[in-house]
Amino acid sequence: MVSYLLSIGFVETKSDTSLFIYQRGSDTVYLLLYVDDIVLTASSSFFLRRIILALQREFAMKDLGELHHFLGMHVQRRGDGLLLSQRRDGRVQAVVYTS
Amino acid sequence: MSPPLIRVCGVSTLSLRCRRPSVALWLTPMGELLWRKNTVLVQNHTWDLVPRPPWANIVTGKWIFKNKLQSDCSLERYKACWVLRGFTQRPGVDFDETFSPVVKPATIRTVLSLALTRHWPIHQLDVKNAFLHGTLTETVYSQQPSGFEDPAHSDYVCRLKKSLYGLKQAPRAW
Numbered sequence: 001m002v003s004y005l006l007s008i009g010f011v012e013t014k015s016d017t018s019l020f021i022y023q024r025g026s027d028t029v030y031l032l033l034y035v036d037d038i039v040l041t042a043s044s045s046f047f048l049r050r051i052i053l054a055l056q057r058e059f060a061m062k063d064l065g066e067l068h069h070f071l072g073m074h075v076q077r078r079g080d081g082l083l084l085s086q087r088r089d090g091r092v093q094a095v096v097y098t099s
Numbered sequence: 100m101s102p103p104l105i106r107v108c109g110v111s112t113l114s115l116r117c118r119r120p121s122v123a124l125w126l127t128p129m130g131e132l133l134w135r136k137n138t139v140l141v142q143n144h145t146w147d148l149v150p151r152p153p154w155a156n157i158v159t160g161k162w163i164f165k166n167k168l169q170s171d172c173s174l175e176r177y178k179a180c181w182v183l184r185g186f187t188q189r190p191g192v193d194f195d196e197t198f199s200p201v202v203k204p205a206t207i208r209t210v211l212s213l214a215l216t217r218h219w220p221i222h223q224l225d226v227k228n229a230f231l232h233g234t235l236t237e238t239v240y241s242q243q244p245s246g247f248e249d250p251a252h253s254d255y256v257c258r259l260k261k262s263l264y265g266l267k268q269a270p271r272a273w
Binding site for chain 2: 001015016018019030032033034036037038039040041042043044045048052055059060061062063064065066067068069070071073075080081082084
């Protein structure tokens with residue numbers, strides 16, 4: 001997976017080896033990869049679609065649509081922000097709000 | 100060996116100790132899962148079946164069942180997985196590096212914040228059988244999946260070509 005990403009022009013960031021960045025002109029893609037968990041964001045829906053199709057040609061993967069889970073975290077849209085929460089034993093353990 | 104092994108929550112394991120599990124097992128939903136999973140492993144050329152080298156360490160494995168739950172805790176589907184007991188691997192011989200990077204929380208927040216402020220769409224993808232894409236560089240031998248031993252070569256072992264869950268090098272190989 002990593003070698004494929006690099007071959008199509010992604011660059012592995014120095015600060016975090018699980019973040020890959022693709023940049024061509026005004027098109028940008030950020031890709032977070034942890035084993036079989038992938039979070040993908042791009043500067044346009046059209047470009048996001050193209051990248052997903054390219055990945056799907058190479059690997060069997062399912063587009064789960066808008067982000068709602070990542071690494072055991074729950075992600076919800078709240079107005080113009082995102083609410084990240086983590087549950088353990090039925091209790092909410094951590095809440096982060098980014099906007 | 101009956102379907103109740105698959106409980107509503109949690110993980111169950113199954114050791115098929117007998118060489119030839121009873122025919123009844125294959126008729127249960129669990130048996131069907133095992134068949135399907137074993138077929139995926141075979142079709143992916145996960146290993147070569149070879150005579151057991153006398154010096155080789157054979158990593159043992161077991162079938163694991165998981166219940167995949169939906170966010171409302173209702174059952175989505177059952178999953179079966181053939182995992183290797185990585186703790187039976189020998190350091191320096193069967194594996195060198197076990198290092199696997201994790202995503203830093205700060206990175207996740209940064210990426211999400213950037214995407215939000217720029218109004219970018221954020222999607223998540225799920226890779227099927229991710230480990231089966233990873234090619235192994237070390238030579239690792241394992242037992243044949245319990246219950247699916249080749250009848251003509253039941254004493255043969257699997258020389259792995261692809262990574263499998265449970266191997267020390269599993270998360271790195273892909």
